[in-house]
Amino acid sequence: MGASVDGWYADAAITVGVGEISSAAKNLLTVTRECLYRGIAEAKVRASIGDIASAVQRHAERSRYGVVRSLVGHGIGRRPHEEPQIPNYGRRGQGLVLKPGMTFCIEPMINARTHEVDHVPGDLWTIVSADGSLSAHFEHTVAITEDGPEILTDLTPMEK
Numbered sequence: 001m002g003a004s005v006d007g008w009y010a011d012a013a014i015t016v017g018v019g020e021i022s023s024a025a026k027n028l029l030t031v032t033r034e035c036l037y038r039g040i041a042e043a044k045v046r047a048s049i050g051d052i053a054s055a056v057q058r059h060a061e062r063s064r065y066g067v068v069r070s071l072v073g074h075g076i077g078r079r080p081h082e083e084p085q086i087p088n089y090g091r092r093g094q095g096l097v098l099k100p101g102m103t104f105c106i107e108p109m110i111n112a113r114t115h116e117v118d119h120v121p122g123d124l125w126t127i128v129s130a131d132g133s134l135s136a137h138f139e140h141t142v143a144i145t146e147d148g149p150e151i152l153t154d155l156t157p158m159e160k
Contacts, residue, residue, distance in 0.1 A: 053090030066115035107139030
């Protein structure tokens with residue numbers, strides 16, 4: 001889901017099981033959501049994009065899941081997709097250093113087996129794992145602040 005308010009964009013995604021789902025599907029959803037929050041936890045001033053990417057990759061691969069490499073997170077602001085790219089794989093300490101005021105989308109896409117994906121013919125938006133295995137995707141728009149990452153698309157009610 002994407003939204004624009006007064007010329008500023010935000011982006012979020014969730015994967016939802018419909019009906020009774022297998023324990024394998026439940027585990028994939030859990031691990032992918034955990035990947036998102038592990039990546040967000042690394043989104044701090046003076047950290048690097050590689051710190052986020054590495055946290056996502058390590059957690060997914062510990063569960064023997066494939067980390068999609070051809071689709072990545074992204075900067076966001078006055079346009080829905082801006083630089084920099086935020087991959088879900090990489091090495092700690094590499095890439096752009098994070099500064100206060102930056103906003104971007106962290107969006108792990110994790111497959112049950114392969115890291116490869118295919119587009120459904122004739123459909124620019126539908127993407128499936130190349131081997132037909134289960135896949136999950138979660139995304140939040142995050143702002144970098146001096147006090148740590150702020151999730152701009154958090155749907156939990158705000159404390160009053």
